[in-house]
Amino acid sequence: MANVQLRGIRKAYGSFETIHGVDLDIVDRDFVVLVGPSGCGKSTILRLIAGLEDITAGDMFIDGKRVNADPPSKRGIAMVFQSYALYPHMSVRDNISFGLDLAKVPKERIAAKVAEAARQLELTPLLDRLPRQLSGGQRQRVAIGRAIVRDPKVFLFDEPLSNLDAGLRVQTRLELAKLHRDMKATTVYVTHDQVEAMTLADRIVVINAGQIEQIGTPMELYNRPANLFVAGFIGSPRMNFIEAARIGETSCATIGVRPEHINVSAESGRWQGTVIHAEHLGADTNLYLDCGDKGLLTVRLFGEQRYGTGDVLHLSPVEDAVHRFNAEGRAIGR
Amino acid sequence: MPKSVKTGLFWLLVVAICLYALFPFYYAIITSLRPPADIFTVNYFPGKPTTDNYVGIFKEQNFAVNIFNSLLVSGAVTLISLGLGVTAAYALGRIQFAGRGLLLTTILSVSMFPQVAVLSGMYELVRVMGLYNTPGAMIFSDLLFTLPFTVWVLTTFVKGLPKEIEEAAIVDGATPLIIIRRVFLPLLAPAMVTTGLLAFIGAWNEFLFALTFTIDSNERTVPVAIAFISGATKYDLPWGRIMAASVTVTLPLIVLVLIFQRKIVAGLTAGAVKG
Ligand SMILES: Nc1ncnc2c1ncn2[C@@H]1O[C@H](COP(=O)(O)OP(=O)(O)OP(=O)(O)O)[C@@H](O)[C@H]1O
Numbered sequence: 001m002a003n004v005q006l007r008g009i010r011k012a013y014g015s016f017e018t019i020h021g022v023d024l025d026i027v028d029r030d031f032v033v034l035v036g037p038s039g040c041g042k043s044t045i046l047r048l049i050a051g052l053e054d055i056t057a058g059d060m061f062i063d064g065k066r067v068n069a070d071p072p073s074k075r076g077i078a079m080v081f082q083s084y085a086l087y088p089h090m091s092v093r094d095n096i097s098f099g100l101d102l103a104k105v106p107k108e109r110i111a112a113k114v115a116e117a118a119r120q121l122e123l124t125p126l127l128d129r130l131p132r133q134l135s136g137g138q139r140q141r142v143a144i145g146r147a148i149v150r151d152p153k154v155f156l157f158d159e160p161l162s163n164l165d166a167g168l169r170v171q172t173r174l175e176l177a178k179l180h181r182d183m184k185a186t187t188v189y190v191t192h193d194q195v196e197a198m199t200l201a202d203r204i205v206v207i208n209a210g211q212i213e214q215i216g217t218p219m220e221l222y223n224r225p226a227n228l229f230v231a232g233f234i235g236s237p238r239m240n241f242i243e244a245a246r247i248g249e250t251s252c253a254t255i256g257v258r259p260e261h262i263n264v265s266a267e268s269g270r271w272q273g274t275v276i277h278a279e280h281l282g283a284d285t286n287l288y289l290d291c292g293d294k295g296l297l298t299v300r301l302f303g304e305q306r307y308g309t310g311d312v313l314h315l316s317p318v319e320d321a322v323h324r325f326n327a328e329g330r331a332i333g334r
Numbered sequence: 335m336p337k338s339v340k341t342g343l344f345w346l347l348v349v350a351i352c353l354y355a356l357f358p359f360y361y362a363i364i365t366s367l368r369p370p371a372d373i374f375t376v377n378y379f380p381g382k383p384t385t386d387n388y389v390g391i392f393k394e395q396n397f398a399v400n401i402f403n404s405l406l407v408s409g410a411v412t413l414i415s416l417g418l419g420v421t422a423a424y425a426l427g428r429i430q431f432a433g434r435g436l437l438l439t440t441i442l443s444v445s446m447f448p449q450v451a452v453l454s455g456m457y458e459l460v461r462v463m464g465l466y467n468t469p470g471a472m473i474f475s476d477l478l479f480t481l482p483f484t485v486w487v488l489t490t491f492v493k494g495l496p497k498e499i500e501e502a503a504i505v506d507g508a509t510p511l512i513i514i515r516r517v518f519l520p521l522l523a524p525a526m527v528t529t530g531l532l533a534f535i536g537a538w539n540e541f542l543f544a545l546t547f548t549i550d551s552n553e554r555t556v557p558v559a560i561a562f563i564s565g566a567t568k569y570d571l572p573w574g575r576i577m578a579a580s581v582t583v584t585l586p587l588i589v590l591v592l593i594f595q596r597k598i599v600a601g602l603t604a605g606a607v608k609g
């Protein structure tokens with residue numbers, strides 16, 4: 001197992017730079033999730049770690065060794081692709097053993113490793129099938145099997161769950177978490193799904209436009225977002241932002257309140273608003289209120305609520321859960 | 335229009351197309367089966383068939399040697415085209431390098447020159463390399479039109495293969511040659527059968543180069559040999575034998591196509607639907 005270090009990593013396609021100097025320390029055995037909006041460069045960073053893209057500038061270390069010039073197979077990594085990328089003409093067994101075969105591992109050891117991986121991933125009865133004879137979830141497990149038999153120092157996942165339906169996604173998420181506990185391998189995982197990020201990660205790296213916005217544990221990002229971008233990106237529904245001047249605050253430029261940190265009352269409160277839309281999810285109720293010059297605010301209430309469109313409500317933020325940001329969008333300590 | 339009329343017209347069209355496509359071949363067969371004396375009376379049925387013409391081309395001419403030459407030339411051309419084609423297609427379809435588009439266009443435009451235009455230049459090359467009047471001359475010159483076509487078609491197929499499969503193989507430690515051999519070749523098999531077959535047919539039927547670059551009848555390929563079939567006198571054109579020879583050399587092609595038929599269909603439709 002190994003740690004991974006990125007030092008001033010840049011990537012340019014021709015003269016067009018997409019990754020603008022990334023510094024990242026991934027500790028041994030950590031499960032690190034890269035999140036960010038589409039096109040921000042998550043996959044590119046992962047592919048730079050894998051060695052599938054050349055590093056334009058900066059240094060990459062795996063296990064303390066500089067790997068900038070090493071090909072993927074020499075970096076001790078294994079990668080699971082979004083489309084699984086199984087070899088269509090090979091059986092499940094051959095798909096899993098291909099890398100070992102190329103590395104000239106003795107036949108008995110290959111057989112033992114494939115059997116072990118198949119047992120772990122419940123693929124044993126499927127070993128002689130072709131990928132096209134498998135369901136999406138099974139293909140996914142074959143792709144993971146192909147990665148684990150290589151005993152990588154670092155696992156790389158690029159949106160591995162995005163092709164699965166919602167139910168299977170939750171199930172596979174749990175399996176991945178268990179796999180990581182068992183294997184204790186350093187893992188870098190790319191997703192744009194915050195639930196995946198929050199549930200799987202030891203640490204989350206929020207990326208925007210080719211730069212790291214913040215690194216922290218899921219709760220650090222939730223409780224102490226470093227800037228407006230992270231505050232808006234982590235949490236669903238999104239945090240409410242209000243121009244400080246409109247509510248008479250002078251200590252900051254913008255205040256942010258998460259929808260779940262607003263109390264609602266029919267009689268009194270700091271702000272007043274009219275419900276323009278209500279989403280009843282059973283466990284939660286999301287209300288969207290038009291609050292005049294404060295703009296559109298979202299409130300998330302626990303359980304089933306009777307409020308509906310047209311109701312006039314009074315809102316009070318939970319004072320010690322209010323986030324304050326300066327004119328540059330940086331968080332001001334509370 | 336009533337339905338019965340529609341169906342009637344449809345079948346009429348089918349029959350017309352079949353006639354158009356098959357009649358020349360049918361006529362070749364029956365001509366080859368008729369005795370030389372009957373040749374200039376038009377007759378649509380064989381009458382009393384005879385195999386004299388077939389026996390004649392093998393006994394009185396060394397037609398077997400010509401067939402061997404053709405097999406040698408076409409086989410070699412096909413193998414070389416596919417070998418070079420697949421490796422070139424991998425480079426052109428997958429690897430980014432300066433001038434790739436220009437190179438592809440050049441390859442395509444090479445195959446647009448009419449054969450006559452390159453004939454004299456080719457003749458010089460063949461002579462300098464000492465290939466004149468050997469099968470090597472035809473193998474070398476036929477590549478001129480089979481290779482661009484093979485490279486072009488296979489490049490299209492390579493481009494259509496998902497990039498991630500190749501990247502997975504790279505992560506698994508495969509070198510480019512292993513990727514081609516163990517990942518791409520099996521996936522490209524249908525396309526290779528199709529292009530290989532077309533290259534084989536092209537080389538098998540090639541006439542102009544084969545005519546120009548050979549002098550001995552023992553070095554000739556089949557199409558040239560057929561053109562040189564002559565009768566007893568200057569004014570006698572032995573149609574029966576010519577037709578017998580033509581039918582004989584068409585048969586291997588038909589057999590090949592039948593063998594690879596299912597693969598060809600797969601090749602022509604592969605990539606149309608994501609599987
Ligand atoms: N081969 C390439 N040539 C030029 N630009 C590229 C290339 N590959 C990626 N890019 C650019 O790099 C940026 C980052 O792409 P990347 O694939 O890393 O995004 P991502 O964060 O993974 O997005 P998504 O969530 O949509 O997968 C994008 O703006 C993209 O257009």
Ligand SMILES: [Mg+2]
Binds near residue numbers: 042043044
């Ligand atoms: Mg991506």
